[in-house]
Amino acid sequence: MAPVPTHSWPVTLEHGDLVLRPFRRSDQEEWMALRSRNREWLRPWDATNPVPETGLKSFHEMVRVLNRSGRDGTGLPWLICVRGTADGRAAIAGQLSVSSIVRGSAQSAAIGYWIDQARAGQGLVPTAVALAVDHCFSVLGLHRIEVNIRPENRPSLRVVEKLGFRHEGLRRAFLHIDGDWRDHESFALTAPEVPGGLLARLGRGRPAG
Template identity: 65%
Template sequence: MRHVPYWPVTLEHGDIILRPIRQQDRSEWTAVRQRNREWLQPWEASNPVPGGRLPSYRDMVSSLKTQAKQGSALPFVITERQSPGRVPPIVGQLTVSNILWGSAMMATLGYWVDRDRAGRGIVPTAVALATDFCFQELGLHRMEINIRPENTPSLRVVEKLGFRYEGLRPAFLHIDGVWADHHSFALTAEEVPEGLLRRWVAAR
């Protein structure tokens, strides 16, 4: 592992802002999650250990901050400017995880968004911002996204951004209580020399 330069970092485009997740976000983050429980539940990671539970918010943020310091993750919340003078509210979360250095220079990206904000280009913009940061600032070579075959909204995100389909991974992750198949998508830095955000904005 290695230290990630420029972290913590805030990334912005238009009204979309990615900033590091914080312990003081707990109340707002929890409220968004509870409001979207039915929307998010089918795609939620679960603990396959009998009787196992997912970590609390406090433990999750503490673990993510440690991973960020070690250079293995970039934990963001997605916020959106809505009214002048008001603090942009949390509308989702995006985490770059499993960062591998050395000969791999790759990472995995995951995200969720408030159902009321879905379909407005927020997630593609956030994914493009994070991917460009990883490629252009950190020097990573490959970004991977794994999605349940039934998760149509997320499949639309990688389609819009031009991530390349690489195949089906049977029983890849434990999701909502079962080992679930995932479609795997990837993009390399050479495929977006102009930057993924610039390509996404031009295509809209």
């Protein structure tokens, strides 16, 4: 039987030293410094706005809009944080967003993410995605999660391969990335494909199949 959908915001998810938490206005300095350090690393994969004048004007406006989507149930905007700083904080290492949450007959959503170049290859993103997917399936009662990735983005493709997402095909000119409309490979999972949870399967090191 499908879980009864429940929704609340803010929500924080944790696994070991990894923490997914909502944005705060006080994150501005740390978040902007991280983005600045990673500007060239992220540029080929960052979504861009084909109508720049309609974009968000400030960090605080972005936080307000993101958290409103969390409260409305249309998105789940999380920071990827890692414990272990000298002052005991969980430092910001990236971002994971569940977006395009659709109810009704679809019960679906999409996941996007980015990670600090200095943290790449440490297994943070697969764990973060697994945490988010499990929350979407077991708490929100969603049926399908998709991830769309540029064909050139090998690190991100390795994430969905490791997690066992199914390849569903190529979407032509799907998203505006780095100043132009870019093709994306589409991957998906449905709740019945991971009955024991995606995080548990990741821990066993067993992809789908």
